[in-house]
Amino acid sequence: MNMEAFILGCGGMMPLPNRHLTSVLLRREGELFLFDGGEGTQVSLRKLNLRWKKISAIFVSHTHADHVTGIPGLLMLSSQVDRDDPLYIIGPPRIAEYIETSRRVLDMYINYEIIVKEINAASTVMVWEGAGFRVRAFPLRHTKPCFGYTLEEDKRPGEFHPEKAKALGVPVGPLWAKLQAGESAPAADGSIVKPEDVLGPARSGRKFSFVTDTLAFSEIAEEAAGSDLFVCEGMFEKALLETAREKKHMTAEQAAVLAAKADVKRLALIHYSPRYNDYDLKRLLKEAQAVFPQTVLSRDRMVFPIEYVD
Numbered sequence: 001m002n003m004e005a006f007i008l009g010c011g012g013m014m015p016l017p018n019r020h021l022t023s024v025l026l027r028r029e030g031e032l033f034l035f036d037g038g039e040g041t042q043v044s045l046r047k048l049n050l051r052w053k054k055i056s057a058i059f060v061s062h063t064h065a066d067h068v069t070g071i072p073g074l075l076m077l078s079s080q081v082d083r084d085d086p087l088y089i090i091g092p093p094r095i096a097e098y099i100e101t102s103r104r105v106l107d108m109y110i111n112y113e114i115i116v117k118e119i120n121a122a123s124t125v126m127v128w129e130g131a132g133f134r135v136r137a138f139p140l141r142h143t144k145p146c147f148g149y150t151l152e153e154d155k156r157p158g159e160f161h162p163e164k165a166k167a168l169g170v171p172v173g174p175l176w177a178k179l180q181a182g183e184s185a186p187a188a189d190g191s192i193v194k195p196e197d198v199l200g201p202a203r204s205g206r207k208f209s210f211v212t213d214t215l216a217f218s219e220i221a222e223e224a225a226g227s228d229l230f231v232c233e234g235m236f237e238k239a240l241l242e243t244a245r246e247k248k249h250m251t252a253e254q255a256a257v258l259a260a261k262a263d264v265k266r267l268a269l270i271h272y273s274p275r276y277n278d279y280d281l282k283r284l285l286k287e288a289q290a291v292f293p294q295t296v297l298s299r300d301r302m303v304f305p306i307e308y309v310d
């Protein structure tokens with residue numbers, strides 16, 4: 001089962017020639033989920049040849065322009081192809097107003113259902129549930145209501161031990177598949193063999209976390225704990241810590257501290273200040289890697305495979 005994260009835009013505040021505004025697409029088993037949709041989202045989708053009509057839901061962190069201005073064009077683009085399933089848009093208060101106003105003022109032709117759900121929660125809340133996974137939203141600390149998101153899979157059954165199944169008298173075939181799926185199965189002598197009799201310890205699923213536009217605080221690490229990929233803003237270098245605090249953003253070093261506390265597998269920095277050119281971003285990377293070596297700079301159209309640990 002494949003899972004990949006595509007960086008559609010890594011910039012903050014304003015687009016640059018080679019840096020679209022913040023947007024990340026997560027593909028899991030062919031189903032697509034978009035996290036924010038800044039200006040330039042459509043361009044990266046096209047260049048990566050991604051099937052945007054397969055996007056099931058758009059998760060919006062907050063309603064600042066650099067995180068949502070790419071969404072109206074995406075909604076119109078989706079009307080150019082046949083789409084039977086509704087598109088869900090999930091985000092903070094007023095995201096419904098933004099979508100409805102954009103549709104009305106731009107006189108959009110939409111040939112599919114759009115379902116908008118606003119998050120009104122002061123603590124972590126589940127906002128999406130699929131087969132074997134769920135998406136949770138958790139409040140951040142920015143200049144307006146803002147949320148981070150995690151997509152986490154259920155635990156997988158442990159490794160199947162065929163020698164144990166044979167010893168217990170379960171014939172090779174469909175009954176082995178039942179045991180591997182976590183169901184009991186009859187042995188040849190009529191006794192019942194339970195999954196735990198032939199399976200090893202449960203194995204973890206995969207986890208993706210997305211955090212941007214917030215002050216750094218410890219609860220973020222709790223939400224992102226154990227993530228295989230933690231996409232987190234690293235807007236400023238540590239010399240501009242006070243600027244970050246005033247604007248309710250964080251530095252690359254602070255993102256790295258959170259990643260270390262959360263014991264994530266990899267940190268991908270995102271949402272850079274436009275004051276940094278590509279060469280300057282190396283300073284942010286160096287500061288982050290001094291705290292958390294498994295840090296990378298995300299770039300537009302970079303792809304991160306998210307693999308099972310075992």
